[in-house]
Amino acid sequence: MSAVVATRARRRATRPVWEEKPTVIGRSAKALILTLLVLAVLFPMWSVLVTSLASRSTINEAGGMVVVPREFDPSAYFTIFSGGQVTQAVWTSTLLTVMGTAVSLGLTVLAAYGLSRPGSLGHRPLLFLFLLTFLIYPGLVPSYLVVTGLGLKNSLWSLILPTAISAFNLVVIRAFFMNVPSELVDSARIDGAGEFRILLRIVLPLSKAVVAVVGLFYAVGYWNVYFNAVLYIDDNDKLPIQRVLQSYILAGQTPHVTGNAPNLPGISAYPPTLAIKMAVVVVTVIPAVLVYPFVQRHFTKGVITGAVKG
Amino acid sequence: MSASDLTELAGPGQRGQAPDAGGGGAPAAPRPRKAKRGRRPLRTRLHRDWPLLVMTAPAAVLVVIFHYIPALGNIIAFQDYNPFLGDNPFEAFIHSDWIGFGNFQTLFEDPAFWDAVVNTLTITLFQLVFFFPLPIFLAILLNSVVSGKVRGFVQSVVYLPHFFSWVLVVTFFVQMLGGAGLLAQQLREAGLQPWDIMTNPDTFIVLVTAEGIWKDVGWGAIVFLAALSAIDQNLYEAAAADGAGRWRRLWHITLPGLRPVIVLLLILRLGDALSVGFEQYILQREAVGRQAAEVLDTFVYYNAIATQQWGLGAAAGLFKGVVGLVLILVANKLAHKLGEQGVYQKI
Numbered sequence: 001m002s003a004v005v006a007t008r009a010r011r012r013a014t015r016p017v018w019e020e021k022p023t024v025i026g027r028s029a030k031a032l033i034l035t036l037l038v039l040a041v042l043f044p045m046w047s048v049l050v051t052s053l054a055s056r057s058t059i060n061e062a063g064g065m066v067v068v069p070r071e072f073d074p075s076a077y078f079t080i081f082s083g084g085q086v087t088q089a090v091w092t093s094t095l096l097t098v099m100g101t102a103v104s105l106g107l108t109v110l111a112a113y114g115l116s117r118p119g120s121l122g123h124r125p126l127l128f129l130f131l132l133t134f135l136i137y138p139g140l141v142p143s144y145l146v147v148t149g150l151g152l153k154n155s156l157w158s159l160i161l162p163t164a165i166s167a168f169n170l171v172v173i174r175a176f177f178m179n180v181p182s183e184l185v186d187s188a189r190i191d192g193a194g195e196f197r198i199l200l201r202i203v204l205p206l207s208k209a210v211v212a213v214v215g216l217f218y219a220v221g222y223w224n225v226y227f228n229a230v231l232y233i234d235d236n237d238k239l240p241i242q243r244v245l246q247s248y249i250l251a252g253q254t255p256h257v258t259g260n261a262p263n264l265p266g267i268s269a270y271p272p273t274l275a276i277k278m279a280v281v282v283v284t285v286i287p288a289v290l291v292y293p294f295v296q297r298h299f300t301k302g303v304i305t306g307a308v309k310g
Numbered sequence: 311m312s313a314s315d316l317t318e319l320a321g322p323g324q325r326g327q328a329p330d331a332g333g334g335g336a337p338a339a340p341r342p343r344k345a346k347r348g349r350r351p352l353r354t355r356l357h358r359d360w361p362l363l364v365m366t367a368p369a370a371v372l373v374v375i376f377h378y379i380p381a382l383g384n385i386i387a388f389q390d391y392n393p394f395l396g397d398n399p400f401e402a403f404i405h406s407d408w409i410g411f412g413n414f415q416t417l418f419e420d421p422a423f424w425d426a427v428v429n430t431l432t433i434t435l436f437q438l439v440f441f442f443p444l445p446i447f448l449a450i451l452l453n454s455v456v457s458g459k460v461r462g463f464v465q466s467v468v469y470l471p472h473f474f475s476w477v478l479v480v481t482f483f484v485q486m487l488g489g490a491g492l493l494a495q496q497l498r499e500a501g502l503q504p505w506d507i508m509t510n511p512d513t514f515i516v517l518v519t520a521e522g523i524w525k526d527v528g529w530g531a532i533v534f535l536a537a538l539s540a541i542d543q544n545l546y547e548a549a550a551a552d553g554a555g556r557w558r559r560l561w562h563i564t565l566p567g568l569r570p571v572i573v574l575l576l577i578l579r580l581g582d583a584l585s586v587g588f589e590q591y592i593l594q595r596e597a598v599g600r601q602a603a604e605v606l607d608t609f610v611y612y613n614a615i616a617t618q619q620w621g622l623g624a625a626a627g628l629f630k631g632v633v634g635l636v637l638i639l640v641a642n643k644l645a646h647k648l649g650e651q652g653v654y655q656k657i
Contacts, residue, residue, distance in 0.1 A: 015456050016543075018550040030451060034460075037448075038467045040524065044482040047492060063499065065485055065492040107369045114366030121352075121359040126366055133377050137634055139627030140610050141620055142383030146376065149399035162376040165369045195361035224475030227589045231615070242477045249481045250593055281481055288473040296466055 445530030468528025581638025
């Protein structure tokens with residue numbers, strides 16, 4: 001279950017006077033656990049990165065995955081971006097992520113605003129329409145039949161439309177919209193602003209943080225799409241990056257890269273397969289790692305709100 | 311269950327509007343206004359609210375098409391559904407034969423189906439014991455770290471894998487622990503026999519749980535961290551003044567403070583007992599074999615979609631949906647009986 005976070009930064013910087021002094025064993029145990037945890041996340045990422053940038057001799061010497069970098073060799077990246085399947089997949093996934101996030105975020109924000117005024121026409125039945133999706137499971141087979149029946153097979157829309165609206169995200173944004181002071185909204189209305197204008201000029205600017213976080217959730221969802229692409233995409237030219245990664249690493253296929261690496265000094269035309277595979281992993285990780293710190297400041301500030309209460 | 315039971319899901323904003331929820335000093339102003347709105351004629355309300363309806367419509371249409379129509383489409387579970395009887399699924403549905411509970415009979419007589427159900431429930435139970443408590447421990451641990459910088463750093467690192475796809479998570483595990491991975495490499499160099507946890511069906515349940523923990527333990531802790539920061543710090547001070555040690559404070563203040571969140575997440579997990587994640591199992595089914603990795607969702611995929619036995623797959627899906635719905639209703643009822651709020655409640 002995902003969660004969105006608002007602002008609350010009440011934090012003690014020092015240990016309160018009434019608290020016992022921590023014991024040496026307790027402190028070391030704590031430090032050990034946290035260090036192991038951080039290493040468990042960072043070490044695999046480090047090893048993959050270093051291997052993707054390793055030369056053939058470094059990889060041979062290590063016997064596979066590299067931990068200590070020796071020779072720097074970015075050939076693998078030149079190879080995968082020289083126009084083969086990976087280049088295609090990165091492009092597809094980027095397009096899917098941009099389009100999908102725009103559609104999802106746009107429609108979710110609109111619906112959240114449309115549902116943010118209790119007592120408006122159809123408010124309750126429409127709200128329940130979205131909330132009931134939490135309890136009703138549509139089932140794989142009928143969903144598949146509907147999507148293929150609409151002729152969406154092998155279209156990127158098959159990866160966008162069925163998952164475009166997350167009721168959870170909608171409820172979270174709606175809760176923020178409802179907290180916008182009604183005096184602001186009312187005075188804008190008296191000044192003659194329509195609903196779209198109020199949403200764009202008053203409500204949205206006050207809810208930037210939550211919209212950014214929900215946008216990140218949607219974007220990550222589209223970038224990570226895998227199973228729906230197994231169901232709906234057969235066309236090799238439209239495979240998103242996750243399916244390509246799966247075929248290289250887990251199904252053991254040899255990477256389909258053209259090998260037309262540019263003729264630059266120090267760039268090998270045929271980098272080791274392992275380095276190519278790891279370069280694909282790095283490329284798949286990068287968007288999450290890049291966007292994450294930017295949005296993270298919105299959710300490390302404090303507390304979760306939204307549909308998960310408590 | 312009436313629709314109004316669900317209102318609670320809508321979160322704090324909605325609760326503020328609920329007639330009985332007006333607790334500490336809520337201004338009485340909105341209530342008469344709301345009542346007045348209700349009495350206005352439909353045309354006035356339509357004239358006033360049409361922009362709101364227009365804004366909600368696209369999302370509502372998508373939800374109807376891709377959620378409710380498939381949910382109704384589960385009715386083909388009672389048919390010998392044949393997609394070639396029409397130009398589109400709806401025509402095929404009209405022309406297909408009704409066979410009553412035939413699909414369910416086939417399904418329930420298939421030992422592979424029950425294997426999948428047992429596998430799913432075993433994994434759920436295993437993860438409830440070995441995975442569910444970990445985010446709580448982590449949150450308490452993080453909360454006890456005094457330095458804000460250290461805490462912030464650890465948090466940003468452990469949240470990160472939540473944003474990785476399952477393909478990536480499994481890839482990292484293969485590259486580290488797999489037959490050609492880093493660990494096996496090191497063991498071979500040291501002259502030891504490497505073992506391959508990635509393809510061993512007997513330890514598969516441990517593997518998937520470890521992957522789940524790696525991906526989501528940090529993220530899962532967020533909810534508990536929030537609940538921890540909502541606990542009144544004066545309680546701790548008062549308890550300490552009365553001579554309660556840190557373990558007693560943990561037991562008598564921290565854990566009771568977390569209880570509503572724990573119950574809530576337990577209910578949600580229970581309602582989801584028949585889904586243990588999908589991609590994780592599809593991705594590793596080849597490597598460890600059907601016996602260990604077949605869960606309900608993969609069963610539906612391989613026995614319905616891959617082989618085009620639509621009625622059978624819909625029957626399995628309907629079974630899963632109904633059982634899940636019953637489970638979450640029962641769990642919620644149970645939570646109310648225990649005096650907890652649960653996921654939703656009547657207002």
